[in-house]
Amino acid sequence: MTPLPDRLAPGSPYPLGSTFDGLGVNFAVFSAHAETMELCIFEPTGRREIRRYELPEVTDEVFHGYLPEARPGLLYGFRAHGPYRPEEGHRFNPNKLLLDPYAKKIHGQVRWTDALHSYRVGSRRGDLSFDRRDSAPAMPKAVVTTGAFDWRGDRRPNTPWSETVIYEAHPKGLTQLLEEAPVNERGTFAALSHPKVIAHLQRIGVTALELLPVHAFVQDRRLQEMGLANYWGYNTLAFFAPEGRYLAYGSGEEIRIAVRRLHAAGIEVILDVVYNHTAEGSELGPTFNFRGLDNRTYYRAVEDNPRYCVNDTGTGNTLDLSHPRVLQMVADSLRHWAESYHIDGFRFDLGVTLGRDGNNGFDPRSGFFDVLRQDPVLNQLKLISEPWDIGPGGYQLGHHPPGFAEWNDKFRDSTRRNWRGDDGQRPEFASRIAGSADLFDRRARRPWASVNFITAHDGQPLADVVSYEGKHNEANGEDNRDGHSDNNSCNWGAEGPTDDPKIQEIRDRVARSMLATLLLSLGTPMLLGGDEFGRTQHGNNNAYAQDNALSWFDWSQIESDRGHALSDFVRRLTAIRRYYPLVRAGHFLHGEVEVEPGLLDIDWFDERGEHLSDADWENAQGKALVMRRVRRCEDGRIEAVTMMMNASHEPLVFRFPPPGFARRLVIDSADPQAPERDVGDEIEVKDRAVVLVVGTEARA
Template sequence: MTRIPDRLESGVPYPLGATFDGLGVNFAVFSAHAEKIELCLFDESGRQEIARLELPEWTDEIWHGYLPDARPGLLYGFRAHGPYEPEQGHRFNPNKLLLDPYTKRTFGRVRWSDALHGYRVASPRADLSFDRRDSAPAMPKSVVVSDSFDWGDDRRPNTPWSETVIYEAHVKGLTRLMESVPAAERGTYRALSHPDVISHLQRLGITAIELMPVHGFVQDRFLKEKGLVNYWGYNTLAFFAPEGRYLGRGDADDLRLAVRRLHAAGIEVILDVVYNHTAEGSELGQTMCFRGLDNATYYRLQKDNPRYCVNDTGTGNTLNLDQPRVLQMVMDSLRHWAESYRIDGFRFDLGATLGRTGDGGFDPGASFFDALRQDPVLGRVKLISEPWDIGPGGYQLGNHPPGFAEWNDKFRDSTRRFWRGDAGVRPEFAARILGSGDLFDRRARRPWASVNFVASHDGQPLTDITRYEQRHNEANGEDNRDGHSENLSCNWGVEGPTDDPAINAIRDRVRRSMLITLLASLGTPMLLAGDEFGRTQMGNNNAYCQDNEISWLDWKQAATEEGQNLAHFVRRLILIRRHYPLVRSATFLYGEEIAPGIRNIDWFDERGQQLSPEDWQNPEGKALVMRRARILDDGSFEAITMLMNGSQATLEFQLPEPHHHRRLLVDSADTEIGEYDLEGSTIEVKDRAAILIHATGPVA
């Protein structure tokens, strides 16, 4: 920029944010209640404010102005003038520098100071007081960018939902300890495109990597003061900007490069996104962006006292997606990632919040869902919801509209309980491994709508589920009071690692049985990164603040014989899932007879007898056989049978009739052998073991 004029030209109200047109930059920002908004320009260090220019026009509640000769790289922020009336929901304070909600890049980081608050923190009047200190020295700055990237012949994999296998990972934790990645790149976006990362995913058979939050987020002050960090990243401040901590020495194009190379390998990229709240916290939180621009519009406020935020999220505030401009911001952000970064899908944190309407209730026809479903860009990517929040009626599993998949915690819990040996679990477990049709079979939804998982970032990894019965979160600095108190886990005799071969044998068997359950059930399987080679968090079930070896994947473990054997087992399961369509049925099954004596789904006990209503209600019934079958084009039948022994004794299973050619595909109790043909009508299944069998034959 060669000069700074005395005033801005009028510019245009669209698009929102800072837009470089080759000759200058147009600035546009929404506020329905501001009386004036100023554009603040900073030197290249971000420390000195070099100009303050009023946005001259206000069109459809968009403030806008044009700065001639401005170029990408310019640092800026906003100051908003208006009423400071917290009891009316207004918290304007022009002493506070505000990040552009549409900024596509940020410079610097938050430096925690009481000056970030719009009120005097120590005042007896609390947030009704007014703070006149300038917050600019403590604030990151927005940066003007010009997005351009050569995508070449990039093509989205467009993997069908029914063939999708998701791998949930953290950008930093995935590669921070991967020694084959150059040291300067470990834990960065660039590392995602490293050949060893991609080949590992390809060898496993993963079709989609789901990245934990990469939107620009804030480090919580209380964590910083305890020497901890917000590792997970669920505290967004910049919905359009990639998180700077993962840039390393590179820039945002490193993430685009990773997406392009993953696409070339046939792997989709899904982002975990947080549009239910922002990093500004409750009414006692900071004024860094949305609160200062228009608190009464951006946030849901209590109707009887708009001084206070509605807190359906547990973070202090809730974004108000009933407001058209707030909804527009979310939609614009999603399209930005889908188009500028070619992201293939989104997982929505606390998705129930996004479906709340003006009365506070959940509605599958809420404006957010309707806007997504009709959007020509976003309606074609994968959409996944975490279907709950902490607000009233916040558990909405199965209640999202068509087009959405949902995290199914009922699958997680029933799987853990069955293999732990809990009584009375069999009916619930059966419903979950059959795709949870009781929850999802409506409005033309399909089994893939159930995202099945045994472990995720939120809780213990798979190995720890078999090692620890208690949480071990001492490192979090909350006296081990945080995190879930019940893990539905079992340590099998010793809390933590042990050299006892008998305990380790049953732990390994249970772990493999849960993996068979995950990958042989109807629905979309999601594997937690590192579970394929035995990662551990040493019992921590709430590692949100652990940016260290507790959370990072230990690739040395992957290189051990144990780690390699488990990874090979996972590869076999994913290959079986890919090869046999019955394992991943595209439709719900309800026991329709497809040939004499053969139904598309049938349930048996270890005696080979169909389960009666009384059997289903037997709380001690811990053996289960699920057979899925179909008629092939030549008139013969094909079946996949899963034998599951959740008891503490080895059982001889009578294979259900009719008897035809059978082939054992995998046995969680014996990983030394591969596939082999079965003879006879019985097979021994060890305690806590699962077996998959493929059968073919003529129809009687």
């Protein structure tokens, strides 16, 4: 190792983080309230601090310095000096080593000890006390990085929103049991783009792979002490660095190679990102980085008592994106993943939190939305929000600005209730499968703004939705108190696995009907990975702590006759979606446009082929619904796509409404392997089933 100089040169306040220029490394870190900032250098194992420098300059609240002759691979951290006055929101403690918020690579993991807290744990003064122990031995270190990946030839798929089919999966769980991958690569990015994975995604028609968080995160102390793990990763430590557990060889190049291979296969990569909170928890939590660098700036505080964190996220703290430097960090992080890793889009966890302007509530014109919408890099990507949090006014579905899509839980709940056979579902269900125009048709938004889903990582997979009426989260160690209590699910006669063929037949049919609803409705469909082959979590609807076979993909199940048959049904549905523009219409249909006299762009009927009257819509017992979409093709033909849905417990004969098209049945959830066939003026639809019929008629 080159001998280190006695002092730092002034360096530059930009860019933030560590930057190697070929001759040395520039360090820059923001803090509005620190008095001095120290750079700590560690030997290659990270165990011993070998040098400490005071950053010599501060410009616009950015401390900076330049270390000549330093090289990539150098391990470092910061120590911030300033007031320790928790009652004022200041928690500076130079005894605590702080991870660079802009670290692009991390060495080591958090090792839990009370020394990670800035106060004396157990003290009668609580967080007003002061802890003088050095936390460095328990802290991961930032790593200076450099290098450029050769992206020449990489082409982003840029799949239009209206043609997008999202597949949500866990970066580890997807391949942990993939026997074709080398043992050391399973569960990592090195296996994510394995030919078998890509072939499966292509076969079922996926256009975008949405991954649960891949930012470096912390394993919760409570879970480790219980013998569990933070599997989902919603506990971010560093917004620029990848999670080391997902790297087989410790290099971010694995992510870039995986993205490039997925792009070559026509598959976009979307990341689930968590900018609403950090791993530091409440005011009683540990000090990893943000709390020690500038607690008062990074976190929203209770307005009349800055000692306490605002907890709109349910995790103990809330990042304050109304502060320009915090907002800059989020935008810089997003741009880093978009440019350095060629990520195609982001799904924002608890997106309402990001759109809150301080303590003033949600605002679709907040700085966060404005920055992303005007940024020339980010505004070209797919941006998806989870439109709720637990704060005041925390449910904002449909209220995000143009350019954002939103998870639509109303679609999920309505679809589940409809196919469960609940009374009074027809009006709500119709609104959801028609693209939720009541929520999204404003400010020139399109149907794709509604991300439709019936299942997601947070909840039960589809096989469990049709097999369990209650949650079974005992393995989480919380006496089954965690997770949602109402899943709008149904076991159809037995709780959990059963050998009864009649119950299993009903379950399979309902599952297929839900999948058909998802993929044949207007909006952007999101499929939970594993639903296409019947993956189960045995009733657990909150598997956040289950980093084991309960959550991992069983590839032998995918290849079984039953799993293959279900995934083939999904393949047929996505093929229909691609082939028929009406299924994925790019504009809202309101039934106000006549394709020709008497023939509306969208129309609704009952099983008799008659228009639904106001009384029919209000009939709580009505379980049959027909949605017909119509367009004029470029060659002058009229094309109609008709969904016939029977949510009752008895088969029904559906009669087609006029006019008399030449009709062809293309999918039937009650008979998934049936070939396409021509049909006449009526058709029998089995109970709890949906069919799709395509009709054409040549007209001048």
